Amino acid sequence: MKKEDKLGIPETRQHARKRKQKQIRNWIIGILAVVCAIAAGVGLYAAHLYKTAEQAANKAYDSENAVKTTYGEFNGKKPFAVMLLGTDTGALDRTEKRGNTDTIIVVVVNPKKKNYTMISIPRDTMADMVGDDSNDVQKINAAYSIGGAKMAMKTVSNLLNIPVKYYALVNMGGLMKLVDYVGGIYVTPPLTFTYSGFPFKKRVRQHLNGQAALAYSRMRYDDPQGDYGRQKRQREVITKLVQKLATADSLTNFSKIANNLSSNVKTNLSFQALKSILANYSDCTSSSDSDYLHGYSTYVNDAAYQIAPTSELQRISNKIRKLLGLKTATVSNRETELNTLNETAGFKFGSGETQNYTIYDPGTTADSVKSGKKSSKSSSKSSSQASSSSSSSTDYSGNTAYSGSTNYDTTYSYSYNYNYNINPFSGGY
Template structure:
């Protein structure tokens, strides 16, 4: 009898040590990945210089000449404080990155997170939105800010456009995003109409999509009756499902698989300490994701197509952000 007690005790000790060892390994993996993907806004590449045609352009937002120099002010980014489940904002940049080319932001999605209201507010900033590009001295499509000055310029331009600060950014390589979706087991969407795009048939109704399919689903625009707005809605569908699946991760194998993909596909200024706070203090409080759209109209200016957003609409979006974060 004593022999069996000894054997069972030994097995239990080994099992506990094994679980503890694996937990320590997983913790270290998360920490290593968090450090690998961390990139402060201050460390971004310098912006592209302004050409002759770009100087002295009047601001689309304020109607006055920009006071920003031809380059982003390199002031130190102040870390955001997450004390007492404080609400915060996130700018998600889906980047179509190419070899030897910084690329452009294929998607710009703004999130406000408020655990007290148990909700996330989400909306796209249409990539053709005409606005002042802060630090470049031009008025252009908002998605060009990334091509001109990387994350720094994108964040500052969005902050000027919305008149609200961006607390965190997350930059995701679109090709890597497909692998992240696969790591989460795919996504479920409700497709409003059937369409065919780049060799794939997407039927109307409930669909379960793998990563590559989800990427194609979110990119189709020209066959959508709503054009870019329809594509924006599908992008939000995909991101909403990714957020929900991430919040519901229950197995360590999925965590490890997701970490492998995130490491090569994501950059963010969210620190490891903040990530731990999100997991321990925020995750269980986020029950729903509400979506809104930025209204506007398309117009061709000097042969270039833009999405024009009125001051009244920008004020409406600003107030929605403010109200959700209060």
């Protein structure tokens, strides 16, 4: 039966077709209105997120160490490197005293492999402090406390013969708050231990909140691998955190995350650079690789040091340069010079014996070392004499107090801990 209109007149086919067309049109207009309303809301929310991100990035930006980026530098096709420095000195409020950076990781992002590689440098690694014209050799974790980000970047660059333009200084304690904001992370501990009241069981996957994650990444004394084991766990925590931050779920706490980062991160990557990295390299966060600079344990007045053999410095240099698409180049610096002089004097990496590692005066030749003039002089010093000849004092935790200059003819006691030819800790987790 035909439908009748309000006047009781039967509806024709033409009228019915027009009525249906009108209903469809009204539905389409309604749907479009809802879509537009949602889009407007999302647009406003996106604008808010953008503004929040920009403010956070500008607050964390280190303009003193600004680097001019070249055109297309972060276009998603070229690899790039950032030096990650970690400290536990508290929130980076731009007024507090600089502390040592006990976490030093060179991160190389490779778009061709769609991954990033983290290479740790042990905090106790012997390194020439580049930038003060003194040929001063200290633990590498002191570079930031002595000369800021500029000296830290130059020191790492010189040690490994790699370009280091960008850095990010992170307060590890503050960074752990991010673990809470993303809902925690899962780890599978490589060993059983308890630290700061948090128990961890070997090979048992467990969920960590921020405090537990910080405890997991801090412990080193009960780890058979010492600081190398801690570096491994730190890289694991950072990797898991990056994976969680890269998910859409993190948007729910975006403001908290942004504010936390602005208070606990300092970087010379501008907001524009960070935008380009986020837009063009986001697919590189799903996969990662890791390695570390392997050294041999030494002691300076009962303080732990690491001496990296020239072959190891060259290996890490080759790896990073290859990841960056650069040709390999010979590492030649103060560290390799000291290694050569010590090996000339009879020092043998991996000998398994307790040896003396001598910090020779700049300009010392191999001939003078062979003659025994320098080596006999430095080797004859007692521990107390060595202590008085150096103006730096370091405790085992890495807290260092500096005053005056350092005598470069100081004898270091070497204690062998690891088999260098078998590197069980590099790569993976």
